Amino acid sequence: MIKPVELDYASSDFQEQLQKLLAWEAVSDKTVQQRVKQIIADIQQRGDQALVDFTCQYDRVSISSMAELTIDESQLSAALERIPQEQRQALETAAGRIRSYHERQVQSSWNYKEDDGTMLGQQVVAMDRVGLYVPGGKASYPSSVLMNAIPAHVAGVKEIIMVVPTPDGVVNDMVLAAAAVAGVKHVFTVGGAQAVAALAYGTETVPKVDKIVGPGNIYVATAKREVFGQVGIDMIAGPSEIMVVCDGKTNPDWIAMDLFSQAEHDEDAQAILVSQDKGFLEQVKESISRLLPTMERRDIISESINNRGILIHVPDMVAACEMVNRIAPEHLELSVDKPEELLKDIRHAGAIFMGRYTAEALGDYCAGPNHVLPTSGTARFSSPLGVYDFQKRSSLIYFSPEGASEMGKVASVLARGESLTAHARSAEYRIKK
Known part of the structure; x- marks a missing residue:
């Protein structure tokens, strides 16, 4: 039997229950x-x-x-x-x-010149x-x-x-x-x-x-x-995750299969559905039970859903967005009529799939954006893998004689304030008398 945990945003112990279900210790023994x-x-x-x-x-x-x-x-x-x-x-x-x-x-590399001829910039190389x-x-x-x-x-x-x-x-x-x-x-x-x-x-x-x-x-x-x-x-990745926010108008079979698409990765994967429609959550539960026997990896899906799957009832989409930012999911589906209206309130997610027809699976293979994404809540401070992960940046600093003299005075004051005399004298040598 497959049975995801059901949580209600209005419950007094909601946050405590959610925290336990989200907990994941990625550190090896x-x-x-x-x-x-x-x-x-x-x-x-x-x-x-x-x-x-x-x-x-x-x-x-x-x-x-x-x-x-x-x-x-x-x-x-x-x-x-x-x-x-x-x-x-x-x-x-x-x-x-x-x-x-x-x-x-x-x-790309860039630079700019100041009025006295000083040049500052950045060199970008692979x-x-x-x-x-x-x-x-x-x-x-x-x-x-x-x-x-x-x-x-x-x-x-x-x-x-x-x-x-x-x-x-x-x-x-x-x-x-x-x-x-x-x-x-x-x-x-x-x-x-x-x-x-x-x-x-x-x-x-x-x-x-x-x-x-x-x-x-x-x-x-x-x-x-x-x-x-x-x-x-690149990162220390945890189990795959999907969070679906749905207004109750999407085919429940579609949502169940979207949840399965991440649950089938491994037993520790996490699938979460959030909706303000209790009746819809029940429909998705029925779809999960009916569709599971048709899946090749049903044993893995079953264990994932039973151990870490969550259905969350919220009062409205404001609370739904609050949940998104709290969980910071790797994959987020906004299966609603106007996903762009929710987008402005979402700060933390690895990749955001907008609209009923945008299945997360498309992002895994052929949408174009990278499928290497931050997991385990790290979307709060991490980004998808990208070209920038394979480029390095070096600062470019070229002072004109005039610029060196003026900034040398500033550096001297700051260096002596830190009792770093060599720093100060190094800058002072370039000050015009």
Whole structure:
């Protein structure tokens, strides 16, 4: 039996109940942390050989060298040729839309001159090399390849190193085809904390990167946290989330399936429906029960909905928007007549899907905006992955003699106020007498 938790905004203990249901501890336990530290240390010490050994152990393959874990550009092109034409066309269509959207995010260098000739500005350059982690095992994610690699290419990253585990030696052609479509040229069939360590520190074969992006399991997430500082990372992602705000006028089957679309990711995913219409909430409950047996991943969906699913009754759309900002969901659907009227009151959400026909699933694959989004309430301070995540900014400062003299006086006063005499004298040397 499937039964999401039902909450009423008017209840005296509503906030307490909601907090318990939203709680998610993303930090791995000490056993995982210790194992990850050991794996990272081994990769640092033994390089390629440790990577080969771990891959044999965890992916259940029999190999002896990194050459057997390396996929070159010709193999990626061959995978693109092998997949059905329908899949190739879908990948290329999605890639085109993703590229078009992200091209609008490119930031350019800029500067301006002051009256005395002083020039100030900012230089924007792409990172040299980034690592892309693509999950393997329970499911394959060619869409993740597109969403991570294309913004990096648009930003101007020279080299993308992709890693993807292939348990039992099973290689997914669609993932490799997506790499070809996205312009990835270097792929290693390795995964887990060992792949993250290889990207962070480099081995004889795997180049060291500047930043690691892409989702993974608890070992991957823990390893990304561990190597942060040595390299940049995109985020530490929690379980997938969807929040639907509906006025009760959308087909309840549509809403139930939208909730399923995130619940089927894994048992810890969270699906939340908010409405001011109690009768509609009951209709969606009926749809959930009726449609669940038709789903291939019904066991996962059932556990997700039973453990973390929430139906919230609110008095009005003002309270609904308050709930959105309180929860700061990864995915937000505004399934109402005039979503733009709610938009002005929403401050915290990873991606906002507006209108009854805008299913969150479209955003996962082919809408254009990135599907790598902040989870677990981090939309309060984080943004979707984008071109800006693969660009760096350097400040430009060029003082004219006149500008150096005038600002030297200001710097001198401030530096001496901080008892930093060398700072003060350094500035004072440039002051015109």
